[in-house]
Amino acid sequence: MEFDSDLSAYSFYLEYGKITWFAASKIACRRSKATLEWVEAKFACTRYGTKRKTDARNPRPCMKIDCKAMLHIKRRQNGKWLVENFVKEHNHELSPDNVHYFPCYRKIAAGDEHNISTLHSVGVKASKIFAALAKQYGGYQNIGFLEKDMRNLLDKQRRLELESGDAKAMLEYFTSMQQVNPDFFYAVDLDEEQRLRNVFWVDAKGREDYKIFGDVISFDTTYITNKYKMPFAPFIGVNNHFQSALLGCALLADETTSTFVWLMETWVRAMGGRAPDAILN
Structure with missing residues (x-):
């Protein structure tokens, strides 16, 4: 077979993988040393290759079992890409019922x-x-x-x-507050791409007030009043004069279980590890 470009060859192999029930990926490509143009590419089943040895305590799951299924193409002088080698057979069972779960085929139109x-x-x-x-x-x-x-x-x-500079300005402000008073506490939650998801902060007065008025706390995430439409979550206590005491604040990316687990664990850590007797929502 012949293709007009390496991208069209890759698209073809992805479609082939989808209808024959395996996940595909690009595993290698090579440039010409003389012209720096792409001249060679290899696409394969995602189970191609072998597991790497690692000393990590909790290594990520690895599905590689040295499957040899692949498509190898090379660029000719006329600019066309020709199939150099093709291996059809897999050394594992294929997944007709699960093919739509493979990341390479999941796309939001x-x-x-x-x-x-x-x-x-x-x-x-x-x-x-x-x-x-x-x-x-x-x-x-x-x-x-x-x-x-x-x-x-x-x-x-x-x-x-938040990438326009607001996140950076917020973190710089938190850093400056902590330099003024070391008891100022803040924490950030980053995603896999190291982008800001959630942030929590509490000042020194809030941490001191919690020691006295932290028996019963009000926690609410219905305050979506900021321009990002991100839930604003304040922790509120009541002092002996029946006045509200702010015991921490958070901006959240979502209201999922993992987000709330992170927030509650972070807040309790900021408060010296002591949980309240009750939380009102």
Whole structure:
């Protein structure tokens, strides 16, 4: 077979993998030393290769079992890409029922992305949006992406709004506050791409007040009044004059279980490890 470009060859191999029930990826490519143009590429089953030895305490799962299935192409002088080698056989069972879960085939179309963002901006929960998409496409397996992908899209949109310099300015302010008073506490939660997801802070007075008035705490995430539409979560106590005492604040990327676990663990750590007797929500 012959292709007009390496990208068209890769697209072909991805489509081939999808209809024959395996995940594919680009594993190698080579440039010409003389012209610096791409002249060679190799695409393969994602289970190609072997596991690397690691000293990590909790290594990531590795699915590589030295599968040899692959497509090897080379660029000719006329600019066309010709198949140099092709291995069809896999050394593992294929997955017709799970092929739509493979990351290489999961993609949110532009139209779906617009609808998801629009619905979420008016307060529709992600779970309900995904259920509506499943009904529209005739089943969850026909959507083309997972609910996790949709939630990542919404999270990414929030993070992108903070990249204009606001996140940097906020962290610089927290650092300066901590230099003025070492008892000022802040913590940030980063995603896999090292982008800011959640942030928590509490000043020295809030930490001192908690020691006295931290028996019962009010915690609420309904204050979505900032321009990023990110939940603002204050921790509120009441002093002996029945006045509110601010015991910490957080800006959250979402309201998932993992986010709340991070927030609560961080807040308790800021308060010396002592949890309150009760939390009102």
